[in-house]
Amino acid sequence: MILRRIVAVSKEAEVQHLARRLGQEIFIADDLAEALDIIETVSPDLVIFDARFGPGHIREFFDTTDKNSINAPVVVVGDAENETKLSAEFIRMGAVDYLRSGQDYNRLEQIVSRIKNKAKAVDSEANADDFFAEDVAGSVSMVGRSKAIVNTLKMIKLVALSRCNPVLIVGETGTGKELAARAIHTLRYPGRSRFIGINCAALTANLLESELFGHVKGSFTGADSEKTGLLELAGAGTIFLDEISEMPIDLQAKLLRVLQEKTFRKVGGIKDIVCEATITASSNRNLYNETQANRFRSDLYYRLNICPFTIAPLRAPERRQDIQLLAEYFLKTSTICPEKSGKITSLTKLAIEALQKYDWPGNVRELRNVIERAILLETTDKIGLSSIVIDSLESGGLVNGPVPARQNHISDFSLAKAERELIARALQETGWQKTQAASLLGITRATLYAKVRQYNIEKDLHIAKASRDEVTAPSLPQPVTAL
Ligand SMILES: Nc1ncnc2c1ncn2[C@@H]1O[C@H](COP(=O)(O)OP(=O)(O)OP(=O)(O)O)[C@@H](O)[C@H]1O
Ligand SMILES: [Mg+2]
DSSP states (O other), X not given: OOEEEEEEEOSOHHHHHHHHHHEEEEEEESSHHHHHHHHHHHOOSEEEEEGGGHHHHHHHHHHHHHHTTOXXXXXXXXXXXXXXXXXXXXXXXXXXXXXXXXXXXXXXXXXXXXHHHHHHHHSSSSOGGGGBOTTTOTTOOOOBOSHHHHHHHHHHHHHHHHTOSSEEEEOSTTSSHHHHHHHHHHHHSTTOSOEEEEETTSSOHHHHHHHHHEEOTTSSTTOOSOEEOHHHHXXXXXXXXXXXXXXXXXXXXXXXXXXXXXXXXXXXXXXXXXXXXXXXXXXXXXXXXXXXXXXXXXXXXHHHTTSEEEOOOTTSTTTTTHHHHHHHHHHHHOOSOGGGTTTOOEEOHHHHHHHHHSOOTTHHHHHHHHHHHHHHHOOSSEEOGGGOEEEETTTTEEEESOOOOXXXXXXXXXXXXXXXXXXXXXXXXXXXXXXXXXXXXXXXXXXXXXXXXXTTOOTTOOHHHHHHSOOOOOOOOOOOOXX
């Protein structure tokens, strides 16, 4: 009995091994924040949480997942000594079960089998595999059967097996770049090494440098102790440099050196450290254009461009056929509304047509949000047109029903403007609850912080004003203190 995706929140080899026995794709998180980020991206079927984190951390985990309507079943694996007292506590917090490590594993298999059967019941006619392209399905969980996605999946396999390093993934926001990076990692290092992601837009130059490279004690004010950088922590795994185009130019030179020499030094250090990790970078800007505008070093661009691939936007003619498939997939797999689970079985023809007419500037993430909203609104067993509510930025309000196909003239299409307004709207709707707003937008908190600074969004900014104002060119990120 094998589940598609399991997230193991544990540093213990035993727990990770257990996850590997029961899942096709395993994602290992070392701490709470990493777990929440992974869960948001991969929507796992099961989360195995190590009780060694302690009830406080696990309570925080459930608080955040509850608030964000994340509903992956959680099993806590713990230690036999504290069992009786703790197990009741964890189950009260929302865990499906508490297992003693090294024992009770048959019980976990029963839980896995229950999850599997439930998924089958939800999956009334279609088999989950119907959502995935043939041949390339395997452990890569990217929904799509269009020519564009089949080519992307082939590329993912080729890149993973070729050991090509660095890897560059380009595509608009929400197209699945992080999903692709994780897929390459899973194929390249089945179930072992770490995948460590860092958003280059979320930190100041100094912070990003010390996060990536580490620092020696006393190398700058505040460096009270030695720090290991993420490049070293990733070991022989993957370091995922999200939004590489936002990396400060000085740091770009240092990254180039890592790519050329495969070694680096801690800030203030003199010892060369070997970098064994695969460096995967993602960008939603055209990096070549960035080099022309002198915002991105061309030598780094050419170095990164050895193994590039682009994920097509959903509106691209060669990807449009995936819209229906993705919508049905999100309908079947969403956990946003457990009480409706399995009751809404399909979408009406008109609803599908409306989805197909829309341009999806936020791509797959936006489509997932629209489907989840539709699940919440729908009262019958089929998602109808009236439940498809697309946050139309051009008409300045929420629009129900048929969505006019947008013109594809380049002057009509300002992703930055759309993004800014959507973020301002989400913040306003949630009363500036950043975790909630990030969840609404389908982005991580770190990305939200970075975007708020990038677009200069202020608390009392009126949405209407935000939409009228020209969006200024994104400036370099300002110091971030509260990540
Ligand atoms: N082909 C796909 N099949 C299923 N889910 C997908 C697919 N592509 C993207 N998603 C889902 O859409 C969401 C956004 O994907 P992801 O975070 O990988 O996008 P991204 O390109 O990194 O976006 P950004 O540039 O904004 O960081 C995630 O929840 C992901 O699981
Ligand atoms: Mg991303």
